[in-house]
Amino acid sequence: MAAVFTPIAPRRxxxxxxxxLAWARANLFANPGSTLATAVIAxxxxxxFPTVFRWAVSEAVFAPDANACQAARxxxxxxxxxxxxWRLIVFGRYPFEAHWRPExxxxxxxxxxxxxxxxxxxxxxxxxxxxxxxxxxxxxxxxGWLGLAPVPTDQWGGLPLxxxxxxxxxxxxxxxxIAVALGRRSRMPAIRTLCVLYVELIRGVPLVSLLFMAxxxxxxxxxxxxxPDVLLRVMVAMTLFAAAYLAETVRxxxxxxxxxxxxxxxxxxxTWWQAQRKIVLPQALALVVPGIVNSFIAMFKDTSLVTIxxxxxxxxxxxxxxxxxANWRPFKIEGYIFIALVYFAFCFAMSRYSLWIEKRVSAGxxx
Amino acid sequence: xxxxxxxxxxxAFRGLAFQLLAVALAAFAIWYLAHNTLANMQARGIQSGFxxxxxxxxxxxxxxxxxxEPLNAYWKAFLVGVLNTLRVAILGIVFATxxxxxxxxxxxxxxxxxxGICYAYVEWFRNIPVLLQLLxxxxxxxxxxxxxxxxxSFGDVVFLSKAGxxxxxxxxxxxxxxxxxxxxxxxxxxxGVSASPEFLAVLLGLVLYTSGFIAEVVRAGxxxxxxxxxxxxxxxxxTRTQAIRLVIMPQALRVIIPPLTSQYLNLTKNSSLAxxxxxxxxxxxxxxxxxxxxxAVECIAIVMAVFLTTSLSTSALMNWYNRRAAIRER
Numbered sequence: 001m002a003a004v005f006t007p008i009a010p011r012r013x014x015x016x017x018x019x020x021l022a023w024a025r026a027n028l029f030a031n032p033g034s035t036l037a038t039a040v041i042a043x044x045x046x047x048x049f050p051t052v053f054r055w056a057v058s059e060a061v062f063a064p065d066a067n068a069c070q071a072a073r074x075x076x077x078x079x080x081x082x083x084x085x086w087r088l089i090v091f092g093r094y095p096f097e098a099h100w101r102p103e104x105x106x107x108x109x110x111x112x113x114x115x116x117x118x119x120x121x122x123x124x125x126x127x128x129x130x131x132x133x134x135x136x137x138x139x140x141x142x143x144g145w146l147g148l149a150p151v152p153t154d155q156w157g158g159l160p161l162x163x164x165x166x167x168x169x170x171x172x173x174x175x176x177x178i179a180v181a182l183g184r185r186s187r188m189p190a191i192r193t194l195c196v197l198y199v200e201l202i203r204g205v206p207l208v209s210l211l212f213m214a215x216x217x218x219x220x221x222x223x224x225x226x227x228p229d230v231l232l233r234v235m236v237a238m239t240l241f242a243a244a245y246l247a248e249t250v251r252x253x254x255x256x257x258x259x260x261x262x263x264x265x266x267x268x269x270x271t272w273w274q275a276q277r278k279i280v281l282p283q284a285l286a287l288v289v290p291g292i293v294n295s296f297i298a299m300f301k302d303t304s305l306v307t308i309x310x311x312x313x314x315x316x317x318x319x320x321x322x323x324x325x326a327n328w329r330p331f332k333i334e335g336y337i338f339i340a341l342v343y344f345a346f347c348f349a350m351s352r353y354s355l356w357i358e359k360r361v362s363a364g365x366x367x
Numbered sequence: 368x369x370x371x372x373x374x375x376x377x378x379a380f381r382g383l384a385f386q387l388l389a390v391a392l393a394a395f396a397i398w399y400l401a402h403n404t405l406a407n408m409q410a411r412g413i414q415s416g417f418x419x420x421x422x423x424x425x426x427x428x429x430x431x432x433x434x435x436e437p438l439n440a441y442w443k444a445f446l447v448g449v450l451n452t453l454r455v456a457i458l459g460i461v462f463a464t465x466x467x468x469x470x471x472x473x474x475x476x477x478x479x480x481x482x483g484i485c486y487a488y489v490e491w492f493r494n495i496p497v498l499l500q501l502l503x504x505x506x507x508x509x510x511x512x513x514x515x516x517x518x519x520s521f522g523d524v525v526f527l528s529k530a531g532x533x534x535x536x537x538x539x540x541x542x543x544x545x546x547x548x549x550x551x552x553x554x555x556x557x558x559g560v561s562a563s564p565e566f567l568a569v570l571l572g573l574v575l576y577t578s579g580f581i582a583e584v585v586r587a588g589x590x591x592x593x594x595x596x597x598x599x600x601x602x603x604x605x606t607r608t609q610a611i612r613l614v615i616m617p618q619a620l621r622v623i624i625p626p627l628t629s630q631y632l633n634l635t636k637n638s639s640l641a642x643x644x645x646x647x648x649x650x651x652x653x654x655x656x657x658x659x660x661x662x663a664v665e666c667i668a669i670v671m672a673v674f675l676t677t678s679l680s681t682s683a684l685m686n687w688y689n690r691r692a693a694i695r696e697r
Binding site: 216 | 382385386387389390393400403404406407408410476477478479480481484490491493494495496497498499502503506507510632636637639640642643650654657663664667670671674675678679
């Protein structure tokens, strides 16, 4: 009685775990809830897309033609307003024929900031480069030297002003914030109290109130008859503001350094200053680079507030570009979208950089 | 090195000298600024002092939680401003917390589209200045909402128009509990309560901006809970929702609360941007008062005092809550 071999049907191959279909099954239709979410979002997208597309693209006017824009009003966007006004929006009231100066100055400054963000450039000559580029920036902007026509600061505006206020307030705030952060951790009660007072007072009030102070009170603070330039006053207020926040970031870095480091340094005979300068700060500052970048992003966005005290950076420049021209005034939303995209491009790029550098900085720990 | 340390090289002396020097410098700076301010005030004939607070303000305020008219004193105008600031800040904190938490949790959704939308939301609203967002919302409301006569109606109880958002409120009158339902009467909305377009723009702008940051705080907090906790919850056959509510959130809260506090403070401070679109918060009342009276030092001091008080009390409250939420170790 020989057993007859009867093959059973092979098991079905397992459902694919790779490929687009499997991805969709796991990420779009994993369970009833997920499927419902996918369906609802798809439905909304399908319903909304034609309206958005019609407004932003198919019915929109791209040519700088005010009449065509008026005709399309309420139906399509008027991107022509940007084609027509972009130089006013980007450069503010700076004399039209001299726009190459803020352009060059801003490119120089942005290049320097970008270089400062790369580790390969963290060399002593970077400091020298800063000492060269910063005066060059002011010479280009202010003129009155090397045959450049002088341009008073109340005509500076647009993106160059935004970049300038953000960069310089952070750059000047940086050394101040290190001093304050060290002071806040000092064992001397008077110095600690002064630093705590400074940080908490500044962080407790909104930037607007500091800007009003710069605008209304700083002239009163100066000796009778002297009133510094409004841009200078605003820069001082922004620097003091940035330094308080940056000091807390730096303090976080200082706290992350184990006490053993200082004790080891002291046992080697280093003075307090030497220990801070050679042992603690290099480690602490490397840790807080992402925090500094985040402060820079915050300052970049906060520059928009100076429009409240009549300095025409990007947001303010848009208002003066459109408010004075009845033909184009109705299309401010398009202008807002344009500068929102400019801000977004800068801030998003910097936040990506911050994430990247954060990985680099903590790479040594992630073993 | 063999020389004996002189007394002036001792740490104690140097510490004292440094501190005396710092205090003297700070005192001198304050004296110098105060001296210049007084001299300038005299030279320009500016009056000083807080006595103006009891004089009639003489300007009207668009919206107010308490009865106010232009004949009322300045201090009452400031009180109206403070209440308006608190109203937008408290409502903003509530809405931003709810929205931010949902979006933060959404970053961990199993649905890829939900994840993507939450990510895009966070990046978009965080990376545009909040002032620009306020201006945009206000312009949209002013430009694209219909006039009151053609108000968009939701079931004839909620109305949205250029006059703002009107919705019913419960009332306790002589006839007992009742709903006051808004209905358009000519050029005004009768009954219910109305929120002005300025208020809505400030609230919406602050909520969208801050919820992006809160979502990141919540995401970081949830990510800080170790995977083992999630797996243990699953092995006890808790559902995903139960696991989030009972296991993950209580642990994540310890990480979430301190940065959440600073987001609340930021929202409160950012409410001062209302001055840019004419919502009568304390800053815009102060600027009006400043322009009318010329008392810059006093008006700015009041604004700063108000915000310092709210900031310090918010952080005190949140620190108290943080102590409750923190795990008691040993």
